Amino acid sequence: MTSSPALPLPFDETRRRGGLLTGLLSSDLPRSRALSFILLAIFVLLAATPFLFSGSQPVGTAAKICVFIVLVASYDLLLGYSGIVSFAHTMFFGIGGYGIAIALERMGPTWSSAAIGLIAALALSAVLAIAIGLLSLRVRAIFFSMITLAVATAAAVLASQLSEITGGEDGLSFQLPPALRPAFRLFSEPVFGTMINGRLLAYYLVFVVSLLVFLALLRIVNSPFGRVLQAIRENEFRAEALGYRVVAYRTAASVISALAATIAGALMALWLRYNGPDTTLSFSIMIDILLMVVIGGMGTMYGAVIGAALFVLAQSYLQVLMGAGSAALAGIPLLPNLIHPDRWLLWLGALFIISVYAFPGGVVGRLRQGKS
Amino acid sequence: MTASTTTTPALETRGLTIRFGGHVAVNDVSCRFTPGTLTSIVGPNGAGKTTYFNLISGQLRASSGQVIVGGEDITGLAPSARTKRGLGRAFQLTNLFPQLTALENVRLAVQSRADAGWSLLKVWNTRRDLIEQAEAVLERVRLADKRHIAPKALSHGDQRKLEVALLIAMEPKVFMFDEPTAGMSVDEVPTILELINDIRQRGDATVLLVEHKMDVVRSLSDRIIVLHNGALVADGDPAEVIASPVVQEAYLGVEVARD
Numbered sequence: 001m002t003s004s005p006a007l008p009l010p011f012d013e014t015r016r017r018g019g020l021l022t023g024l025l026s027s028d029l030p031r032s033r034a035l036s037f038i039l040l041a042i043f044v045l046l047a048a049t050p051f052l053f054s055g056s057q058p059v060g061t062a063a064k065i066c067v068f069i070v071l072v073a074s075y076d077l078l079l080g081y082s083g084i085v086s087f088a089h090t091m092f093f094g095i096g097g098y099g100i101a102i103a104l105e106r107m108g109p110t111w112s113s114a115a116i117g118l119i120a121a122l123a124l125s126a127v128l129a130i131a132i133g134l135l136s137l138r139v140r141a142i143f144f145s146m147i148t149l150a151v152a153t154a155a156a157v158l159a160s161q162l163s164e165i166t167g168g169e170d171g172l173s174f175q176l177p178p179a180l181r182p183a184f185r186l187f188s189e190p191v192f193g194t195m196i197n198g199r200l201l202a203y204y205l206v207f208v209v210s211l212l213v214f215l216a217l218l219r220i221v222n223s224p225f226g227r228v229l230q231a232i233r234e235n236e237f238r239a240e241a242l243g244y245r246v247v248a249y250r251t252a253a254s255v256i257s258a259l260a261a262t263i264a265g266a267l268m269a270l271w272l273r274y275n276g277p278d279t280t281l282s283f284s285i286m287i288d289i290l291l292m293v294v295i296g297g298m299g300t301m302y303g304a305v306i307g308a309a310l311f312v313l314a315q316s317y318l319q320v321l322m323g324a325g326s327a328a329l330a331g332i333p334l335l336p337n338l339i340h341p342d343r344w345l346l347w348l349g350a351l352f353i354i355s356v357y358a359f360p361g362g363v364v365g366r367l368r369q370g371k372s
Numbered sequence: 373m374t375a376s377t378t379t380t381p382a383l384e385t386r387g388l389t390i391r392f393g394g395h396v397a398v399n400d401v402s403c404r405f406t407p408g409t410l411t412s413i414v415g416p417n418g419a420g421k422t423t424y425f426n427l428i429s430g431q432l433r434a435s436s437g438q439v440i441v442g443g444e445d446i447t448g449l450a451p452s453a454r455t456k457r458g459l460g461r462a463f464q465l466t467n468l469f470p471q472l473t474a475l476e477n478v479r480l481a482v483q484s485r486a487d488a489g490w491s492l493l494k495v496w497n498t499r500r501d502l503i504e505q506a507e508a509v510l511e512r513v514r515l516a517d518k519r520h521i522a523p524k525a526l527s528h529g530d531q532r533k534l535e536v537a538l539l540i541a542m543e544p545k546v547f548m549f550d551e552p553t554a555g556m557s558v559d560e561v562p563t564i565l566e567l568i569n570d571i572r573q574r575g576d577a578t579v580l581l582v583e584h585k586m587d588v589v590r591s592l593s594d595r596i597i598v599l600h601n602g603a604l605v606a607d608g609d610p611a612e613v614i615a616s617p618v619v620q621e622a623y624l625g626v627e628v629a630r631d
Contacts, residue, residue: 023495026495027495027496027497219492219493219495220492220493222495222496223491223492223493223494223495223496224483224488224489224490224491224494224496224499224502225489225490225491225492226492226496227476227479227480227483227496228480228483228489230472231469231472231480234469234470234471234472235467235468235469235470237431237467238463238467238468238469239469239480240450240451240452241429241431241451241452241455241461241463241467242452242455242480242481242484242538242542243452243455243456243484243485243542244452244484244489245450245452245453246452249489256492
């Protein structure tokens with residue numbers, strides 16, 4: 001029996017195409033025209049927000065989107081690629097935030113204190129992730145999830161109790177290094193009608209670091225290592241029998257994910273010039289992350305981009321939109337009440353349920369499916 | 373009736389035993405497997421054949437006794453570490469990565485053997501060598517034209533072939549087949565048997581085969597061992613073992629008159 005040539009496929013992932021973009025995206029191209037367009041639009045909008053919109057809210061929203069893309073992508077490395085359900089992700093996010101906040105508040109607003117704070121936070125996150133991984137990734141998935149939940153709760157209680165160090169429930173406000181303060185001017189003249197001040201530099205710091213961490217995560221999930229994680233997710237028993245040490249791979253995935261979340265937390269604190277339990281540690285953020293992963297599409301890094309962008313935009317602007325709608329419908333019975341801005345959470349919930357029903361594979365899954 | 377040998381065995385079990393509560397599933401099994409031979413392990417259902425395999429490949433931990441591969445005691449090692457020492461196992465119930473393509477299933481096995489799993493910063497498809505080796509293995513098991521199909525969409529026979537492909541791709545020293553032809557249609561069985569025969573004839577592979585079909589066992593084996601109620605009850609030349617009263621009773625269920 002002679003072997004017939006392999007079937008021609010619309011997309012053959014084993015054939016490597018050259019090119020800078022393919023390299024940057026680690027051969028994991030969007031594979032859908034609509035998806036490519038949306039991703040490009042998000043990228044361009046985030047890159048140009050300070051020049052496109054005036055006022056502080058759009059830039060603040062854009063910065064939050066950047067941070068959450070990293071946070072959600074790092075969570076998807078766990079949930080979507082490795083099949084690990086952890087509730088401790090916000091703990092690592094919080095460690096990053098507190099690392100920056102405590103260092104800058106205690107040691108003065110310099111770059112070196114920011115670096116020390118970040119490095120200390122990364123080290124603490126790595127140690128905790130290794131400890132949780134080695135101690136509990138051997139047990140059944142449900143017990144692992146419970147353990148992460150317990151650890152995360154303990155961390156949140158600890159952060160609010162150790163008010164001497166963390167500022168307790170009030171959190172910590174701090175000064176940034178001079179180059180990132182609003183009063184700082186890079187040039188004396190505005191560029192494209194926008195003054196290049198420290199605030200804008202802070203935004204681009206957040207943007208560039210987020211982009212780099214995202215591309216690094218994209219590379220990792222498409223590396224031989226990332227392929228092993230997917231194999232473990234599919235059939236842990238077989239992966240072990242093939243010679244892959246499942247506990248070690250899972251622990252490594254947890255550590256990488258924790259480090260990326262720590263960087264996201266540090267960026268969040270730098271942007272807000274504040275860190276507290278509500279901005280990085282709260283359990284509601286954990287739920288938001290889960291929603292963003294599911295809305296965007298589990299097991300695709302691009303899903304994190306779309307999930308984070310959609311969710312943060314909805315969080316920031318749904319109320320405004322509903323306020324406008326409510327005002328426009330004034331006089332009609334019931335309707336203005338139904339879309340009153342106070343009901344925004346109800347509508348967000350409804351949007352979530354609809355999106356899960358309509359796109360079980362998330363937005364990315366739906367778009368890729370529609371293409372072929 | 374012991375197959376005596378002077379060469380170092382590829383695999384050896386010494387007094388291997390596992391108890392589940394009061395039930396002794398594998399009872400004090402000592403056996404040596406010589407490089408270049410195919411040994412069939414036969415016995416009725418529940419005799420402990422698969423449990424014996426699980427003890428060797430590490431899915432179960434022995435209550436007592438040792439497993440020795442190439443002179444090294446591996447009794448305390450995890451399954452992955454045993455695989456790295458040259459033990460390869462195909463499973464009785466097809467055990468694959470159901471959503472990944474056939475090629476990716478095999479490529480993962482090749483990647484493990486090449487110790488490339490800890491590479492984090494390369495894109496996986498830059499390792500063309502691994503992909504090409506995986507393609508060659510698929511060719512060998514006659515699945516090349518189905519390389520982009522995921523196991524869940526393959527026929528049972530093709531899944532069994534893929535299971536064998538994963539084993540071949542790992543290039544182990546010891547090949548363990550657990551009922552490789554179970555549930556296969558009659559016309560698919562020869563392909564699998566040819567593959568096993570092919571493995572035996574290349575180099576000095578040690579092959580362990582759990583099989584129920586007596587004709588298969590007779591034609592392929594250099595040696596047969598019989599497990600019954602977890603204990604090794606016969607060991608030797610195929611024709612001799614099959615004809616022995618203990619096999620007639622234990623395996624074929626024939627009541628043999630005792631004196």
